[in-house]
Amino acid sequence: MNQKPSVTQDQRRAETSTPESRGDEMKDDRTRRHFLVAATVTTGLVGAGSAIYPFAASFRPSAKARAIGSPVTVDLTRLEAGQQVTVVWRGRPIWILLRTPDMLERLNEAHWRDQLRDPDSTVETQQPPYAKNATRSIRPEYLVVTALCTHLGCVPSFHPEVASEDFGEDWLGGYFCPCHGSRFDLAGRVTKNVPAPTNLIVPPHRYLNPDFLEIGVDTV
Numbered sequence: 001m002n003q004k005p006s007v008t009q010d011q012r013r014a015e016t017s018t019p020e021s022r023g024d025e026m027k028d029d030r031t032r033r034h035f036l037v038a039a040t041v042t043t044g045l046v047g048a049g050s051a052i053y054p055f056a057a058s059f060r061p062s063a064k065a066r067a068i069g070s071p072v073t074v075d076l077t078r079l080e081a082g083q084q085v086t087v088v089w090r091g092r093p094i095w096i097l098l099r100t101p102d103m104l105e106r107l108n109e110a111h112w113r114d115q116l117r118d119p120d121s122t123v124e125t126q127q128p129p130y131a132k133n134a135t136r137s138i139r140p141e142y143l144v145v146t147a148l149c150t151h152l153g154c155v156p157s158f159h160p161e162v163a164s165e166d167f168g169e170d171w172l173g174g175y176f177c178p179c180h181g182s183r184f185d186l187a188g189r190v191t192k193n194v195p196a197p198t199n200l201i202v203p204p205h206r207y208l209n210p211d212f213l214e215i216g217v218d219t220v
């Protein structure tokens with residue numbers, strides 16, 4: 001099949017785009033760049049979930065589906081407790097973490113909440129109403145969150161360990177952004193005194209049944 005030269009595609013885009021859409025395209029390009037730059041790190045940092053990364057990759061929609069932002073369906077049956085998987089929706093990486101009872105318990109420890117900038121998810125742009133709760137989720141055990149730091153859009157790394165050497169005794173597991181040092185917990189809530197201003201974004205999502213999650217469509 002003949003492939004048209006990319007310069008032709010760029011020219012066509014330039015002819016049909018408006019200043020606003022060009023701004024959106026540049027923003028999307030930047031997001032994609034951050035994602036691609038960090039992709040190598042992310043694949044490794046899925047941690048316990050690294051073994052199932054190929055499974056995650058298999059849920060990437062076709063190029064056409066991505067272009068129109070089609071929802072992505074995820075089979076949850078192969079996720080084990082403590083594992084995280086990455087899927088791509090609208091060109092953005094989305095994490096699905098199956099939290100253990102221990103992980104959920106830690107989210108509410110008083111000393112940890114004191115370290116969070118917005119422990120109760122009061123910034124409404126960062127999650128749909130159905131995820132504005134203690135676990136930032138529909139089903140407490142599943143965290144569904146956009147894997148882009150709310151500072152400048154880098155992809156944070158997954159560090160579920162507790163009291164790690166790297167993050168200190170107070171660390172209860174979460175995400176670390178290597179770009180400028182922002183930290184988030186296992187509900188995607190940002191800590192105080194870091195550059196990221198807000199919690200990670202929870203994308204629209206719903207459960208089709210106990211085993212299947214759909215990203216890109218709101219729960220009604």
Ligand code: FES
Pocket residue numbers: 149150151152153154177178179180181182195196
């Ligand atoms: S992009 Fe994450 S801390 Fe700057």
